Amino acid sequence: MQAGPRITRLTLTSFRNHARTDLRFTEPLVAFTGPNGAGKTNILEAISLLSPGRGLRRAKLADMCSSDGAGGFAVSAELVPMDHEEGDDPITIGTGITAPDTSSREVRIDKVPAKSSDALLEHLICLWLTPAMDGLFTGGTSDRRRFYDRMVMALHPTHGRTATRFETAMRARNKMMDEGVTDPVWFEGVEAQMAEAGAAMQAARLSTLSLLKQAIEEARGAVSAFPHAVLDLAGFDISDEQVYRARLAEGRHRDRAAGRTLEGPHRADLLVRHGPKDVEAKLASTGEQKALLIGLVLAQARLVKRETGRAAILLLDEIAAHLDERRRTALFALCTDLGGQTFMTGTDRALFESLPDDADQFEVRDGTATPWSFT
Structure with a gap:
């Protein structure tokens, strides 16, 4: 049984090369595949901003804005918490800026402004691994x-x-x-x-x-x-x-x-x-x-x-490229056993062949994410 919490919907607006990306998730394992520069890591970075700090790239807020010059950006997620009961509405958490010269980002929980991004830890804990950390x-x-x-x-x-x-x-x-x-x-x-x-x-x-x-x-x-x-x-x-x-x-x-x-x-x-x-x-x-x-x-x-009773959200960028098939299969199984949700990226869809058949898989190209069709 999944321990949760679990992101069921993620929306990116004017975030890097994603003009408008709206994703729905139903499974604990999520994989994004596509060529370099397509926007896969940008999705993981957006999720990482749903926790305190500067995100997995430690980038400037202005650099996260869409290159079309529109100004700010927004990231929001619908979250099913640990104590969720059937019929309850999900929690909505979000962050963003209204102008590229803003020094700090706004955080909202169920549309109510939070005093600081630390409030996000009450709902979501994100851990990540990126190639820059190798x-x-x-x-x-x-x-x-x-x-x-x-x-x-x-x-x-x-x-x-x-x-x-x-x-x-x-x-x-x-x-x-x-x-x-x-x-x-x-x-x-x-x-x-x-x-x-x-x-x-x-x-x-x-x-x-x-x-x-x-x-x-x-x-x-x-x-x-x-x-x-x-x-x-x-x-x-x-x-x-x-x-x-x-x-x-x-x-x-x-x-x-x-x-x-x-x-x-x-x-x-x-x-x-x-x-x-x-x-x-x-x-x-x-x-x-x-x-x-x-x-x-x-x-x-x-x-x-x-220690917390809640499973962390794992963000694993380009995680499978340097692992053999045995370790990839073991990694997917271990992530599932954790009871939380794991988001992964890779350039080659073949790297995720050992994922469970019901895993959420998306193809990302030019800032657009499309569910893979297995038919």
């Missing part, structure tokens, strides 16, 4: 930290706001150092804000890490198609507010010389090892890294379901 294990620390913080936010909805508070206070502290401010009272005020937010961030990260390790360990035997990851955090280890506040005060002279804050949650890094081979993930082959990353996202999805 180099996660060999890339920079900031990419892994951002990836992990999205994992944390799925279980701690205020984590994103806490991170913003920390970054704002840290920028103020760095600016004071750059301008030669020496008054300790000024620093104490800003450092108190940093310590409160920084310790809360670290506590949420550590809590999520413990639960994620447990979820990975519990599923090791059942998810043999994808290697398990061994995880740890490095770069910052303080989850006590008073301890971090004292360390900030002690480090003022050092930080002033460096021109930046050297210690804090902004220096954390997610360490990942390939479990079966017991090597750092960055030393594994490209194919092994891809499989490891998929396994990690699936583990996060299992954890979200266990």
Whole structure:
């Protein structure tokens, strides 16, 4: 039985190359196929905006607007929630902007404006994997930290706001150092804000890490198609507010010389090892890294379901291209077992031949999505 929630309708208006796309879904597995540049990833990006943040591309809002110069864009979805009963109307959630120079997007739930995009987490949790993330294990620390913080936010909805508070206070502290401010009272005020937010961030990260390790360990035997990851955090280890506040005060002279804050949650890094081979993930082959990353996202999805009672929406962009048939079949089965909804893209329809016969499949061309006909 599907745990839900489930998107039954998705509408894109003036979103990238989709002038008007209206899609209906009835099944937990959804595949979009078509040539590069057709607009497949744009559909997944639109769904990702139904969660807090900047979406799976982290693009500017103006770049999401249709190229016809009309101005803004809109994304809306009809959602069947967990407690849906027969005869109930679906929940409508949506987001968008009215002009390309808008600094933030509007969010509406059942046509009522929400205070922030965090309200979307009450209805929908999105997890995604894109080709841009294939180099996660060999890339920079900031990419892994951002990836992990999205994992944390799925279980701690205020984590994103806490991170913003920390970054704002840290920028103020760095600016004071750059301008030669020496008054300790000024620093104490800003450092108190940093310590409160920084310790809360670290506590949420550590809590999520413990639960994620447990979820990975519990599923090791059942998810043999994808290697398990061994995880740890490095770069910052303080989850006590008073301890971090004292360390900030002690480090003022050092930080002033460096021109930046050297210690804090902004220096954390997610360490990942390939479990079966017991090597750092960055030393594994490209194919092994891809499989490891998929396994990690699936583990996060299992954890979200266990801790929240709701299945996450998975967005898997160009997911099947580098997997053999055995792993593709295993992936589709595992996504089904999660009880949620999975949206996938690929250039070749043959990559999805092992999908269940009743899966929703669409062909996308020039910003238009058409259901596949199997007759």
